[in-house]
Amino acid sequence: MSKFLTFNCNLENFIDDLQVKLRHNNEKIETLLEEENKTYYNFVKPLQMMEEELEHFFTPLSHLNSVNNSEKTQEVYTQAIPIITEYSTKISQNIAIYKAYKTIAENENATLNYEQKRVLELNIQHFELSGAHLDEQTKARLQEINIRKSELSNDFSQNILDATNAFEYTIENEADIEGIPASDLQSAKFEEDGKTKYKFTLQMPSYIAYMTYGKNRDIRQKLYEAYVSRAPQNAAIIDELLALRQEMSELLGFKNYAEYSLATKMAPTPDKALEFLESLLDNSIEQAKKELEELQESAPHQLESFDTAYYGEILKKAQYEIDEEEYRPYFEQKSVVNGMMDFLEKLFTIKFELQEETLWHEKAYAYHIYENEKLKAKIYFDLEARDSKRGGAWMSNWQAHCTNEAGEEQLASAFIVCNFPPSSDTNPSLLRHDDVVTLFHEMGHGIHHLLSNVNENEVSGVNGVEWDAVEFPSQFLENFAYEPHVLKMFAKHHETSEVLSDEMIEKLVRAKNFLSAMGMLRQLEFSIFDLQLHTKLYKGEEVQNLLNSIREKTALIPTPEYNKFQNGFSHIFAGGYAAGYYSYKWAEVLSADAFYAVVDEGIFESQTALKYRDIILHGGGAKSMQDLYIDLMGREADTTQLLRLNGIYA
Template identity: 70%
Template sequence: MSKFPEFKVELKSFIKELKERVENNNKKVQKLLKIKEKSFANFVKPLEMMDEHLEQFFTPLSHLNSVKNTKQTQKIYAASLPIITEYSTKLSQNLDIYKAYKEIEKKEQKSLNQEQKRVLELNILNFELSGAHLDEKSKARLGEINIKKSELSNNFSQNLLDATNEYEYIVDDPKDVEGLPQSDKESAKFKEDGVTKYRFTLQMPSYIAYITYGKNEKIREKLYRAYVTRAPQNAKIIDELLSLKDEMSSLLGFKNYASYSLASKMAKNEKSVVDFLEKLVSNSKAQAKKELEELQKIAKKPLQSFDSAYYSEILKKEKYEIDEEEYRPYFEQKSVLDGMFEFLNKLFGISFKKVEEELWHKKATSYDLYLDNKLKARLYLDLEARKGKQGGAWMNNFQTHCKDEKGKEQLASAVIVCNFPPSSSKSPSLLRHDDVVTLFHEMGHALHHMLSNVAENEVSGVNGVEWDAVEFPSQFLENFAYEPSVLKLFARHYKTEEIIPDEMIEKLVKSKNFLSALGMLRQLEFSLFDFKLHTKLYQGDAIQNLLDSIRQETALIKPPSYNKFQNGFSHIFAGGYAAGYYSYKWAEVLSADAFFGVVEEGIFDSKIAEKYLHIILEGGGAKSMDILFKELMDREPNPDSLLRLNGII
């Protein structure tokens, strides 16, 4: 029998089965609460596994709704959210479970191992953050808030997906696609009444292609305007979400949502986050102004937001004689994937073996992961853009490594989703180098989840890891996509099999930090906006005013007034990054520091890489990342490593 469940979702019977599972779980909770002498083994462990099994049932539906979105998946997913949210809210507010956990923590203090102590510590914190200690009226209100929040987040995401799917711009003058890479032209080309035309959409590969290479400024602006004005109805959702989060924080005894969010993160308080971000702004600004001057010279006109990618590409070609299109034949998707597997084998001793199984789409694939020739996990991949698939890239965990109540081992599994250029019988999927970096990034997350050696699922893999440390393994791995010795493992011309020439690698490495200070300011703008937005209740125009005030310090090219970036900021309004977007930069300090340690030891002979596998990847969330990082590097993280990585110092 396979150690991994078959990927199947019975849509017709899903809601019925979900209700049955929830009902059975509720009965099980009541039964467990009746145990006279509660212990970790007879009380906490069964509750942990109960949650794990429910998640394994629910995750395939949410995954399907993201990668094969239909009216049916939307309807069933939307109907399941109140059920799952009400169930988890009641569970997280159950005072009897909370008290039992506190008693077990006190009673078994000496006999519990580190993983078990961490499970109790995090659960007790989560019970307090969920209001288990509050009166019934407050608990009921929190329950209502959680259900409404999950519905609004889902609506936000669906509005964005619908708007992205609905828009297209048809170009019928061949002059307007001059300068576009041939592969992008081929993807956009279609015939209507015998006339060749080109279709551009807001799907990322299509949008990026025109905004970067399209000569016609008016078309660039039309696409840009369509992109930054998507889903205007999300403005109302934002107001409602912020109001609910503010009320929730107040009920739980926090002065705002930001301080509620920080209760479970590495960063100690609001001041430490804002100071960290503002220091990075001041360290990056002088270099960013110089970078903008260079761009202005090339453009010979005041730059608009829809110009920056286009003129950046011209400047990049001029400065480094680098043409993205020349690189793409060396980054054929399959070759990149195989090369990344080879790199991981050399770095950590892990190997991948393709599995033949039917998945949700014919382009999806799966691999079994082996460590020291022992089956460790399964990896699923869905890498190409298509209609009905959410934009962006992400890693999702299916199973978590753990041992069940009887001590039987459960192996981990994870899925990586990207939106790379689609392959066809006529043309392969040729990636930009940015796509290669994205694949390495998501693989870093997947390894963190799949290589865990932790026996308790709630602190295994990515579970239990502080949110502002969760990007550490992904950013650590993505840095290697610029290393010459790594690139040579997979960068081969898909037609000639020629390995990428040294001078092309040299140009790529030199161009790595091209306009990096401007890029840094953009990310800091998002981080400061997100964090400050959650320090008090902002509504309506006040949200735009806050964003504009932050842009005074961070945006050297002033965006047009119609730019409603916030309506598409799904990381914080439909994902888990509310008051936590700063985490990318916070974690990047850790990743840059560890990365330099490995490179300075010669990458493939690195002792730090070996320690990283055993301490960080195998360690999951069983200890705070503060502790794990010190175990890895024998010191505190050095913030200057982040500036060094970005070429700013």
């Protein structure tokens, strides 16, 4: 059973195959429920593995729809979502399964291990949060809500992708592209009617390039306005989603969706989470105002939202004598990936081995991971931007480490997806340092899932981890992308192999927290908006009015009226972060504290790093992260380390 799955997705027959699989699953559930003497091994374990195998089947479709989006993947995925949602909702509301889990938890409490107890605890909670104990009419309505929510989230994401791909701005005047890095110009350049022209889009590498280096302020404004006003039709989706979330929460006995969301998180209440965010805001606001004053001094006119990246780059160069473009030749994509693996091998005593295989795209590739010379997991990389790929960066898991009913081991697998500058035969993919940080971040998620030693798939790897703790391992790892010893492992000029100099590394480290308090305010704006948006029912203009009221404190530069940020806020309307965006900062407290413990011990000599592997990474979601963290550090997290990490001194 330790063999990895072969990536394959038959789009033509997918819906038929899915329906056959679900019909088989429903029959198996009925058979399992007929068992008179239900135990963990004859009831819970088979159900777990049945769901794991369904994940194996469905994940390739969702992955393809994100990385090789086409009319066909959209069509099949759109058909599949209500089918899989209806199935999942029915299971989550099946009172017979719920009662069986409760009975098994009571009868076998003395004999089950902590992993098995955690599976039962989380399942019972999940059943109750899904309304399994409610009347049939209420359960039917909850099922309708879940199906509609899934459809709306998919539509929200697709609208953004379509709007992103629909916009392009063509530049013919050479003066308007002066200062743009050569590698970005190479990607933008095309010939038309015998003329050389340059096309800029809302895809991240292209958009960031012009907003950061483009001298023409009018063009920056056009790009910015197009970006922040994408997908206006999503406003109606937001209204419907918020109404459905509020209705669902009330049906389940909660005042609002924020209370419902935090029932499965580390933060005890929405008020406590808001208190945490407000504390960070109070500690950051004065430094942010000083940063803005410095930024304003570098501009010959009053700053607007579409100016900050451009003048920020000018100020960074002036203050730190740092030019991001000077660094990119040292961050060639393949070199960075290989160097990151060398670092992980040394830090955690693991090993990566490249595999030769054909995947969903020619730029995708895979590695096996070994620990103690034993094959442990498989990781897939798809790192370059293209029109058919959803924007952003993410890790998604496919297989979880576990054992099946026969005690056979299944190994874990996961995908790391980014949108870095595309490479060609003549043009390598040269990364910004921010891209390097992003890669380390997603890899942190990846190894959290892949190095799990847990034998119950529902709490293995990232499964079962509280949502506001799931960013801890990713943020922990991304911090090392600034460490000099780590940078020297991969920051080598792609043409000369010259290692990034100590002077350049020192500048990079000093510039790390450039405008960090302003950045903190921006993230806090998103987090506070998300939490407050889900504390009562907002609709129509009330959504914008709420965001505007928060911006009165967080947005030091007035936000233009055409900025409809919420219509592109995929994390909370098309992802899993609704009433949970604060998790990034909550988890950052854990990551900053653990990171400094490793650094203070000398990184590669760190015993805390090995304990982190053995406790956090091996432990998966089989214990609360609160308990695992105390096992790691011998205490609760020191919240002041978060401000230290961001260079904020109140």
